Amino acid sequence: MKAFEATELYFTRAADHLQLDDSMRKLLLTPKRQVQVQVPVEMDNGELKTLLGYRVQHDDARGPMKGGLRFHSDVDLDEVRALATLMTWKTAVVDIPYGGAKGGVNVDSRSLSVRELERVSRKFIDQIHDVIGPDTDIPAPDMGTNAEVMAWIRNQWEKYHGFNPAVITGKPVELYGAKGREEATGRGVGILSFKLLRRLGRNPHETRVAIQGFGNVGSHAAKLLAESDFNVVAVSDISGGYYQPDGLDIPDVLRYSLDHQGSLEGYPHAQRLSNEAILELDVEMLIPAAVGGVIHKDNVARVTAPMIVEAANGPINPDADEILEQRGTIVLPDILANAGGVTVSYFEWVQNRQHYKWGLDRVRQELDSVLSTAFEEVWQESQQHKISLRLAAYVIAIRRVCYATKLSGV
Ligand code: NAD
Numbered sequence: 200m201k202a203f204e205a206t207e208l209y210f211t212r213a214a215d216h217l218q219l220d221d222s223m224r225k226l227l228l229t230p231k232r233q234v235q236v237q238v239p240v241e242m243d244n245g246e247l248k249t250l251l252g253y254r255v256q257h258d259d260a261r262g263p264m265k266g267g268l269r270f271h272s273d274v275d276l277d278e279v280r281a282l283a284t285l286m287t288w289k290t291a292v293v294d295i296p297y298g299g300a301k302g303g304v305n306v307d308s309r310s311l312s313v314r315e316l317e318r319v320s321r322k323f324i325d326q327i328h329d330v331i332g333p334d335t336d337i338p339a340p341d342m343g344t345n346a347e348v349m350a351w352i353r354n355q356w357e358k359y360h361g362f363n364p365a366v367i368t369g370k371p372v373e374l375y376g377a378k379g380r381e382e383a384t385g386r387g388v389g390i391l392s393f394k395l396l397r398r399l400g401r402n403p404h405e406t407r408v409a410i411q412g413f414g415n416v417g418s419h420a421a422k423l424l425a426e427s428d429f430n431v432v433a434v435s436d437i438s439g440g441y442y443q444p445d446g447l448d449i450p451d452v453l454r455y456s457l458d459h460q461g462s463l464e465g466y467p468h469a470q471r472l473s474n475e476a477i478l479e480l481d482v483e484m485l486i487p488a489a490v491g492g493v494i495h496k497d498n499v500a501r502v503t504a505p506m507i508v509e510a511a512n513g514p515i516n517p518d519a520d521e522i523l524e525q526r527g528t529i530v531l532p533d534i535l536a537n538a539g540g541v542t543v544s545y546f547e548w549v550q551n552r553q554h555y556k557w558g559l560d561r562v563r564q565e566l567d568s569v570l571s572t573a574f575e576e577v578w579q580e581s582q583q584h585k586i587s588l589r590l591a592a593y594v595i596a597i598r599r600v601c602y603a604t605k606l607s608g609v
Contacts, residue, residue, distance in 0.1 A: 203281030205517050210284070213593035216586070219601065226609070227600060230280055231264075232256045236326035238304055240318050251275075252323045254302035256336050257283035260603035262296035263334055265541060267341025267369075268352075269303035270319065279303055285512070285534065286541070291596035293538045293573040295545040298600075300336050302327070308343030320348050324355040331356070333365035333552070339544050340369040350374050365551035368544035377547035379562035380540070385419020385488075386563070387539020387570050388510045392420075392484065393427055394574045395506060395531055407482040409433040409504070411440075411474060412489025413463055416510050416537065418453060420486060425449035429484070433477050436489075438464035440472030442480065478502050487514035494519045502528075509533040524587050532589035534596065535577055542569050 207228070214224050238250040253276055256264045266286040269279075279301045287299030304323055308316060331338060340349055349370045356366050364375035372378055379386075396406060408429050410417045413436040425431050431449055433442040436456075441447070441463055448468065455466050478485060478493060479501040487493050488510035494502055499519035507523070508531045509515065515523065515530065523530055543566055550557055557565075581591035 203277055203284075205513055206281050206285050208517050209589065209593050210288075210597065212590055213597045216584075216590065216594055217598060217601070219597075223601060223604075226604065227258070227597065228284070230255050230257045230283060231259060232330065233276065233280065234327060234330055235276060236323070238319060238322050238326060240315065240322055242315055243312050250304050250306050250319065252302070252304040252326060253279045254327050254330060254336070254338075255279045255283040255300060256330070257299040257301075258287040258600060259298040259335075260600050260607060261291060261298055263298065264300035264336040265290055265297040265544065266299055266301040266338065267303075268323075268338045268344050268348075269301070269341040270306050270308040270316075270343030270348075271303065272305060272307040274303040274305045282512075287600060288593060288596035289534045289538050289541060290545075291599040292534050292577065292592050293542055293569055294599065295542060295569065297337075297541075297545065300338070301341075302338060303341070303343075306343075316348065317351050320344075320351045321355045324352050328356050328359045331366065332360065333363050333548070337365065337544075337548060338367050339541070345369075346371040346376060349376075363551075365548050368547040370547070375547075375551050377543055377550060377562060378557065378559040379566070380543045380547060381415065382419040382422075383543035383562075383566060384510070384537050384540035385416045385421075386423050387542065387566060388416065388420040388486065388488070388508060388536055389423030389427065390539070390567055390570050391531060391536055391574055392424060392429070392486070392506075392508050394571060394578075395508070395529065396484075398578055399506070399529065401483070403428040404430060406430060406484055407432045407446075408484045408486060409442075409477050409480045409482045410486045410488055410510075411435050411477050411493065411514075412487065412511065413452075413456060414461070414489070417486070417488035418456065420488060420510055421449050422453060432482060433469075433472065433480055434463065435472070435474050435477045436461075436463045437474075438462055440474055440477035441466050441469035442472045442477070443469045480504075484508065487511050490514070492516055494523075496522070499523060505529065507531070509536045512537065520589070530587065530589060532592050535573060535588070535592045538573070539566060539570060542566055
């Protein structure tokens with residue numbers, strides 16, 4: 200099942216629960232605008248390449264649309280549309296005043312030189328600058344793009360429209376970026392895992408955790424969880440898994456990763472495991488923080504952790520999700536679990552608009568407050584209606600967008 204099919208399935212379940220009529224369903228699922236553009240780029244060797252770029256603006260009932268820009272060879276209109284829809288529900292579930300959008304260019308960013316990457320970024324913005332803006336649609340980094348790309352994009356957009364750093368988030372901290380943006384998604388995963396644990400009446404030091412993926416999200420989540428007294432017993436990256444039944448020394452793992460260009464390959468103080476085996480470990484909490492679709496109908500029987508926190512987007516396929524639900528596994532869904540990043544992006548936009556910089560403590564405090572409120576709302580909805588946390592999150596998000604749509608008048 201593709202990402203957009205899963206999103207639509209969860210939407211339909213929530214819409215059934217809310218008894219939405221067909222016309223409202225159609226309105227909520229149809230993107231406001233889809234743009235496909237030609238991105239002609241001169242490569243370093245003089246060759247002219249014509250790439251395809253997209254921006255899908257899904258919904259703006261609750262505010263300007265927000266979502267990342269992905270430079271990847273899988274980018275197409277279907278994928279971008281599904282991700283834009285997901286952003287609408289993600290911003291709504293944490294109740295930040297945004298709608299949802301997503302965009303990208305169909306190109307493998309790793310195959311480009313730095314100058315080629317800059318030319319792709321600027322040329323793409325030449326084509327879409329008039330549909331994005333601080334009051335309409337605010338892009339951010341995603342796969343294949345980073346803070347430097349955001350700096351070029353801002354610079355290119357400002358050539359047309361004048362100074363306004365709030366047009367894009369995820370910028371370098373030195374250039375109107377927000378402190379704490381880099382750690383925000385992983386930190387959010389840590390904050391929410393703690394909230395979940397408290398609600399289930401468990402203690403961090405009795406909670407063994409396995410984390411798949413030790414990139415931006417996984418490593419920051421591991422750091423916060425270890426600081427909060429969780430027992431992180433296993434982590435992994437593309438090179439495989441690293442397991443220490445008595446608990447890993449996370450500061451040591453982080454140092455090792457920093458010293459080895461972000462890789463855990465060869466980490467000496469742990470047993471080696473495969474990336475599949477890490478999902479099947481005897482732990483209380485599993486955090487998939489790498490890629491989508493890693494828990495599926497063929498391995499779900501062996502995934503025994505009673506709590507799963509979806510740090511990655513879509514790590515559990517819907518068929519496996521159903522089996523987990525029947526078994527009583529508590530799943531904290533991606534639209535809430537990894538919303539820390541977009542929340543701090545919102546803080547960046549707020550700071551840019553106020554021309555006022557927040558310190559790291561304030562960013563962390565406000566992030567904690569937004570995510571804690573969202574978690575409690577989802578928890579209460581789930582308890583009240585005896586539904587999964589995933590369905591509760593979708594119900595809250597869709598209800599908010601629905602109200603905003605009705606209140607504004609169609
Ligand atoms: P990243 O590229 O920094 O890290 C990915 C990690 O996963 C790396 O350690 C990599 O080695 C590992 N990995 C890659 N393929 C793997 C595989 N097949 N098996 C096991 N490990 C594998 O990415 P990230 O920014 O940490 O994002 C991780 C996930 O979180 C993605 O699904 C992303 O869409 C999602 N997400 C990220 C953010 C954010 O702010 N970075 C926000 C929301 C959602």
